[in-house]
Amino acid sequence: MGELAAEKHVKYILSVEKRKDDFQSVVMEHLRMNGAYWGLTALDILGKLNTVDADEVVSWVMSCQHQSGGFAGNVGHDPHILYTLSAVQVLALFDKLDVLDVDKVTDYVVGLQNEDGSFSGDIWGEVDSRFSYIAILCLSLLHQLDKINVEKAVNFVVSCKNMDGGFGCIPGGESHSGQIFCCVGALALTGSLHHIDKDLLGWWLCERQVKSGGLNGRPEKLPDVCYSWWVLSSLIMIDRVHWINKEKLVKFILDCQDTENGGISDRPDDAVDVYHTYFGIAGLSLLEYPALKAIDPAYALPVDVVNRIRLRKKLAV
Amino acid sequence: MHGRPRKPQKPEEEEASAAEAAKLRPLQSQLLENHHQKNYDKEALEVSAKVLEMNPDLYTAWNYRKLAVEHYLKESPSDTESIKAILDEELRVAESALRQNVKSYGAWYHRKWILSQGHSSTDLELRLLGKFQKLDARNFHAWNYRRFVAELTNISEEKELKYTTDMIDTNFSNYSAWHNRSALLAKLLNKKAESYFPAEKVLNEEYELVHQAIFTDPDDQSGWFYHLWLLDQTIKSNAPSLVSSWPPHGYRVALSRNRSLDDQTLSPSRSFHSDSETLALILYFDQPVQGVDSSSVSVKSTAHLRGDLIWKPLSKCSHDAAKAWVSHLSFPQGEMNSSESYSVEVSLGNSQKITSASGFHHVKPTCFSFGVSVHLGETPIEECGNEGIWWKDENFTSCGISPQTLPFASSDNLTIENNYAPSSSEWCAEIISNEIALFRELLSETECKIGKLTLARFLMAHVATSPHANKVAQLEEVLELYLDLMKLDPTHFHYYKDEHSSVLLQKVTSTTESLFRHCYCYKDQTSPYLGTTTCVRLNNLSISRIGSVEKLLWVQVLDLSHNELRSTEGLEALQLLSCLSLSNNKIGSFTALESLRTLKSLKVLDVSCNEIGSHSIDTTRYLFSSPLSHSEEKENDLSSDKMVTDSPDLASYWEAYFLFKDLNLTQLDIEGNMISSERFQAFLVKVLPKLHWLDGKQVQ
Missing domain, CATH: 1.25.40.120 (Protein prenylyltransferase)
Structure with a gap:
């Protein structure tokens, strides 16, 4: 088994930002804010966040904010809760949350809660349990969770629970590891994990590990590096991560590296991208791979960043 | 990018991509x-x-x-x-x-x-x-x-x-x-x-x-x-029901400050030591319930009980539903006659207030009663802790009493109006038997993991629903199945291991005789700590999770050392625990011990030789009430705590602080963990002012 080609990955992540001429880069322009979060968090886990000019990033992030308080995926695009969270997370990485008008961002997120407790992604009203997690996380980072109806928010997430113990996008939706991560995360952040049958969900999640050691997102699907994050973090939050074979998963992730040019792909020998590079590295961090910063499974940010935010207020010293 | 092969792009591909982009x-x-x-x-x-x-x-x-x-x-x-x-x-x-x-x-x-x-x-x-x-x-x-x-x-x-x-x-x-x-x-x-x-x-x-x-x-x-x-x-039995209680039905409890009573009228094993005038009353349900209070549970006694009963849920999260609920009966010393045994009758089921998470009411009228005598005398409460408890094999001897006098002896026939064991309908029993037969047949043809796992689950369902089943034999079969599965599907070894542990504990606690094999007396019976208290030793069983706690509600001294436990989840129900050993397990963090926070009687704790401090990822961080989760936000405002402003170490040891600040430990063993250091020991002495012994040494 190879080792993590950390330096190559750093180089790859930095290079993606500069690449602008291929079709994929143009197609992805509208979600640059997500890309920034993936790339920068990966760099932080690798201990290389300092290779980036923080002021430049912060000023670009702020240029994506709208009057409404929400952030767009890139300059000129519309605000959406997806990018609002990424923006807040990026600012948190650099310890720059103080540049935010907290009330404004809070108002934007609070305004997206619906009567049934669910959240819309933006003014157009698409509802998805992903947005519940995003809203809860975003407000937690800003210490503003008490501004929404947490009880209703939790009840909506619980209403997305299925017979297999997992969660779907909306009530009745099929369980999917990404969705499970969001719902478990939302319940973790609100101290509501008692709504989960941990043994049932844990069994479903640990059965996501296939022969190659990789994890899939649903039964009878192919493994994919990104599920190293979605499945692993969910298993950790419900304390069942020992139910999978960690060594085999580490090997699978390392096998998906492009050891020549850096970056990690969904499966061995596929084309790399920054999304899978982040989830691969974050997965390795959850697996306690040496020399990586620990990442928090619910906040999806390095543990030291989370502690800085949560404990600073708590200790008030 | 999903499923796209990784290969250097040919010049014409690069051109095409650039053209599309343009x-x-x-x-x-x-x-x-x-x-x-x-x-x-x-x-x-x-x-x-x-x-x-x-x-x-x-x-x-x-x-x-x-x-x-x-x-x-x-x-x-x-x-x-x-x-x-x-x-x-x-x-x-x-x-x-x-x-x-x-x-x-x-x-x-x-x-x-x-x-x-x-x-x-x-x-x-x-x-x-x-x-x-x-x-x-x-x-x-x-x-x-x-x-x-x-x-x-x-x-x-x-x-x-x-x-x-x-x-x-x-x-x-x-x-x-x-x-x-x-x-x-x-x-x-x-x-x-x-x-x-x-x-x-x-x-x-x-x-x-x-x-x-x-x-x-x-x-x-x-x-x-x-x-x-x-x-x-x-x-699934929708309506929640009571599965066990402390004290159990028909049991007699003696409240005394001194564990070595001279009173010959009392069987020593039945005397229950209490530092105060209160007796914990524990109700254990088959599923988490809410709505247990003085209006949904009626407690009547021939003794004059002081004050209204306050019921508290015993759960690891700060919410209002739990399987186990505790209240404290208070017997005012001055008004009690020590030669008299008072009866206490507890009944529930008459109100619709007790409900499960899915909204079903406790409907089955259930009631149980027990006797209490009070021998508090004039002796002052003994400050224990000067000699310490040492968890060595040679310090434990077998119990010289008959198993029938142990508190759990009565737990099999604990119910009253009808048996605690859920009654299953005929069709349900038939389905379960059919499935068992069918999967046995499948396994005779092909060895497959889902076959074994399913058979194990249906056998457990059979044990749970039919009171006349040959429990021990079926539990043994299930244990075998899980051992097979560990070999057959090593990737999920620890899933089967955890299931195996639950079944093993069920087997150990399934009969009085089998649990009795794990009961001991502490050698030094003059110790005011233990006296003749029965010690339960479930050490060296290679269990990886705790289970069957409803059978252990009476336990005061518990040895779980040399197992593979990763958390103490479940122990919150053992409200009488005063001495607990978890040494040589796989506890990875202080949050994994969080359920101990509710054990107000806990005095002696051994968590030596575990993995506290060795892991960068804490898998219990969100499972228990963590100051990082919103629900604890207001509850645990540290800034007003004097301890905080006085200790620069708090930022590094806040998880330990959250655990220990609520405990009254007199003896703690924590060496053999990564976190151990002189600085940490000094911190502990500050957080635990009543500590007499730390890592085998007397605290100065």
């Missing part, structure tokens, strides 16, 4: 420009349609088109023809985007949004869905959309259930169809819809359907979870 980029810029200018003319709309065909995920483009629709609808609000034309065009754009990327959230939602604007194209929608679902029968967007259309147009659940049958008949390996089936069937069963009641007939048919899937290819997971769900539907 085509898309100006279109996207134009789109944003039009969006900002609120330009919705035909040409501008054309640009957005082109953009979406090339890049269906571009959400701003979908927003732009919605604004355009609103713009035109406002312009011609009554012209139904032109409205239909506008909406038709949107459906067309969304459809062509879906052809480009069938997983595009934006495109699917756009369609939904158009339909909610009053466009009724149901037939079209179902036809389109048919096409997409044929192409990919697992596309969860399509399934979600199907549920949306079905609800919008009032397609019956029966009809949709039939659709899942058709899908499964075409190919049983369709988890999405099984999922939808469970959701639909749950609704129909709940409604008690015609021909879905009684449930037994429906369930029998469902078992048959899923057998076909599992028996055709036991390795295909599609039917696994549905089968387990059926088992749950078969045995």
Whole structure:
């Protein structure tokens, strides 16, 4: 088994930002804010966040904010809760949350809660349990969770629970590891994990590990590096991560590296991208791979960043 | 980027990609420009349609088109023809985007949004869905959309259930169809819809359907979870019921300060030591319940009890539902006659207040009673701790008393109005027996993990539901099955290991005789700590999780050392615990010990030789009430705590602080953990002011 080609990955992540001429880069322009979060968090886990000019990033992030308080995926695009969270997370990485008008961002997120407790992604009203997690996380980072109806928010997430113990996008939706991560995360952040049958969900999640050691997102699907994050973090939050074979998963992730040019792909020998590079590295961090910063499974940010935010207020010293 | 091969791009590919990019980029810029200018003319709309065909995920483009629709609808609000034309065009754009990327959230939602604007194209929608679902029968967007259309147009659940049958008949390996089936069937069963009641007939048919899937290819997971769900539907007893209590029914408790009573009228094993005038009363239910209070639980006594009873849930999260509830009976010393035994009668079930998480009420009238005598005398409460407790094998001797005098002896016939064991109906027992027979047959033909796992689960269901089963033999069979599974499927070794541990503890606690084998006396019976208290030693069993705590509610001294425990989840119910050893386990953090926080009687704790401090990832951080989770935000405001301002170490040891600040330990062993250091020891001495012994040394 190879080792993590950390330096190559750093180089790859930095290079993606500069690449602008291929079709994929143009197609992805509208979600640059997500890309920034993936790339920068990966760099932080690798201990290389300092290779980036923080002021430049912060000023670009702020240029994506709208009057409404929400952030767009890139300059000129519309605000959406997806990018609002990424923006807040990026600012948190650099310890720059103080540049935010907290009330404004809070108002934007609070305004997206619906009567049934669910959240819309933006003014157009698409509802998805992903947005519940995003809203809860975003407000937690800003210490503003008490501004929404947490009880209703939790009840909506619980209403997305299925017979297999997992969660779907909306009530009745099929369980999917990404969705499970969001719902478990939302319940973790609100101290509501008692709504989960941990043994049932844990069994479903640990059965996501296939022969190659990789994890899939649903039964009878192919493994994919990104599920190293979605499945692993969910298993950790419900304390069942020992139910999978960690060594085999580490090997699978390392096998998906492009050891020549850096970056990690969904499966061995596929084309790399920054999304899978982040989830691969974050997965390795959850697996306690040496020399990586620990990442928090619910906040999806390095543990030291989370502690800085949560404990600073708590200790008030 | 999913499923694209990694290979250096050929020059012509690179060129093509650049050309595509060069085509898309100006279109996207134009789109944003039009969006900002609120330009919705035909040409501008054309640009957005082109953009979406090339890049269906571009959400701003979908927003732009919605604004355009609103713009035109406002312009011609009554012209139904032109409205239909506008909406038709949107459906067309969304459809062509879906052809480009069938997983595009934006495109699917756009369609939904158009339909909610009053466009009724149901037939079209179902036809389109048919096409997409044929192409990919697992596309969860399509399934979600199907549920949306079905609800919008009032397609019956029966009809949709039939659709899942058709899908499964075409190919049983369709988890999405099984999922939808469970959701639909749950609704129909709940409604008690015609021909879905009684449930037994429906369930029998469902078992048959899923057998076909599992028996055709036991390795295909599609039917696994549905089968387990059926088992749950078969045995679930909706109404919560009481499974055990402390003190148990018919038991006599002596409250005394001194554990070595001279009083010959009392059997020593039955004397219960208490430092105060209070006796813990514990109720243990088969599922988490809320609503236990002085109005839902009636407690009557021949003694004059002081004050109103306050019930507290024993749960690891700070919420109001729990399996175990505790209250404290207070016997005012001055008013008690030590030669008299007072009776206490507890009854519940007459009020609808006690409810399970799923909203079912405790209805079965249940009552139990026990006797209490009080021997507090004039002796002052002994300050114990000067000699310490040492968890060595040679310090424990076998109990010189008969097993029948132990508190758990009565727990088998603890109930009153009817037995605690849930009574199962005949059809339920029949289904379970059938499944057991069927899976035994499958295993005789082929060795497969799902076969063994399913057999193990149904055997456990049998043990739980039929009071006359040969419990021990069946539990032993299940233990064997899990041992097999560990070998057969080593990837999930620890899943089977955890299940094995639960079953093993069930076996150990299944009979008085078997639990008695784990009961000991501490050598130094003059110790005011232990005296003649029965010590339960479940050490060296290689268990990885705690279980069967409802059988251990009476335990005061518990040795769980030399196991593979990763957390203390479950121990919160053992409210009488005063000495606990967890040494040589796999406890990885202080939050993993969080359930000990509720054990107010705990004095002696040994967590030496564990893994506290060795892990960068704390797997229990969110499971228990962590100061990082919102629910604890207000509760644990540290800034007002003097300890905080005085200790610079708090930031590094806050998890230890949260655990220990609520405990009254006099003896603690923590060496052999990564976190141990002189600095940490100094911190502990500060947090635990009553500590006499730390790591075998007397605290100065």
